[in-house]
Amino acid sequence: MIHFIVYLLILHTMAMGEDSPAYYTPTDYILLDCGAPSSSNTVSEDGRKWVTDERSKFSTFNFESASFVSKASGQDHFVTHVPYMTARTFRDKFTYSFTVSVGLKFLRFYFYPVQYSGFDATTSFSSVTANGHLLLKNFSAYLTLSAVDGQPASLSEEFVVPCFETEKLNVTFSPSPNSLAFVNGIEVVSMPKNMYVKHQDDSVLS
Template sequence: MFFLLLSFYFTIPAFAAGNSTSNSTHILLSCGTSETNIVDSNNLIWIGDGTTNYISKIASKTSQWPSQNPSVPTIPFNNARLFSSNYTYTFPLSPGRYFLRLYFYPANYSNLLASDSFMTVTVGPYTLLSNFSAWITVTALNYDYLIQEFSINVTSTTLNLTFAPSTKHPSAFAFINGIEIVSSPDIFSISTAYDADGNNKIFSYDEGMAFQTMYRLNVGGQSLARSQDSGNLYRSWDDDSNYIFGAAFGITFSNDPNVTIEYPPNIPQYIAPVSVYETARSMGPDPHINLQYNLTWILSVDAGFYYLLRFHFCEIQYPMTKPNQRVFFIYINNQTAQTQFDVIAYSGGIGKPVYRDYVVLTVGSGQMDMWVALYPDLSTKTSIMMQF
């Protein structure tokens, strides 16, 4: 089963102590070049795939980008490796979970048109991308380039990553600009996930599942660059404001100066950087206004998949120090996923991060909007001012 992951970092599941991953693999591969020691804007060092033993002996082409687009980072997008037939990278790795990131800048390389770049990408038993067009995707999203992130569990001593031109398009070719592999703790299968039906039914999934990251949102705070992440995982975090429905943005604020973020023993610091928990979004102090709307995010997703939504909370301002001061509902696609959620009661106190996972199966096909909303619980007579 293949999962797509949506993460909400409001204001993350490993149960081992420590602030870094136990494995230290970090491969940064600039494809289509034989250069070494290529330093990017985050001061990370890439190596050309032409200098490694990762590449296949099957023939492939290399190309530099045809134009200098100032909005596209030079590294790793200034070169590409092009494939007219199936092509496999082989990486020797220790068994364990890894983040795999694929970097795409669709362009007219050599005599090939960007619009013909249709491909399927597989790793082990998983099809990560099927009949995928980076050009169509960036055009639809109004992006210039793409980074596709996956979390995969490697059970052998090698990882085979295969790019295959689509057989559905006569002139199809595959390409890749960069490949990143970084060790990751298993932050998924050891967590308890609940079906998003409001009945607190536990969803069972095993440690071998693969995930694709769809959204990782820092709610109430600014976007965070990869270099600002914790645990040497190099994740990027996006501003959530672009996904809020309507004009009901609420208010944003930082943690009270007297509040220190303290990770509980079961949540190591590599789960998320401190800066993620130091900001929040609130519905505001007026209970009469709060009762008139939900705080809602809308996320475009592909129908027909399971989605894991991970919500992260942390009370960061006084006087919210006791249970029953702030209690709320969580809705996913108009279903009540959670009633009477109380951050203080769940976390044990102010300044303590917590998270909760929900799984939802979307039905149908094509694109759809996923609605995520929160609303105060009136039955508890709480203070109503909601913070996420």
């Protein structure tokens, strides 16, 4: 069972037109299993295929100096092996760069804040941006989960990000001072053209 915590900044309309197809096939569909071995193309329990971020085309030049792989010390019975048993841990600012089609992108981050090899994720604080938009500021996955009734083991943070002027989606993790950042998985999916979320200043973040 995966528990979702969704932050909706301003959601005015999500409407499908009458001429919409019955089934939408996304142009962009990326499932990144962060910290998984380079030889691993893993399938999660729900049947979805994930790719590793190890030396992948999505990782930028400072991959080795800015980050390292962490393995979870244990697996909660509510948590799936993929993508939660490995994490990419960041000691410095690090950017994933996804080549995408023009349009809105659904962006989901997966977090499992437990003890890892060489890293205690319960002490992690970080900020995350996407194409310059601030998504998470001084964020603690552990404290966020602690505030939820029942204290689920994992969470995801979900956003809608505009990519109208570029075919790149640049996602940057920045550890807070005296801390490390981490992420277990990243999901990027294109959205139908006739589905829209409008913000007051025409930027789109949900």
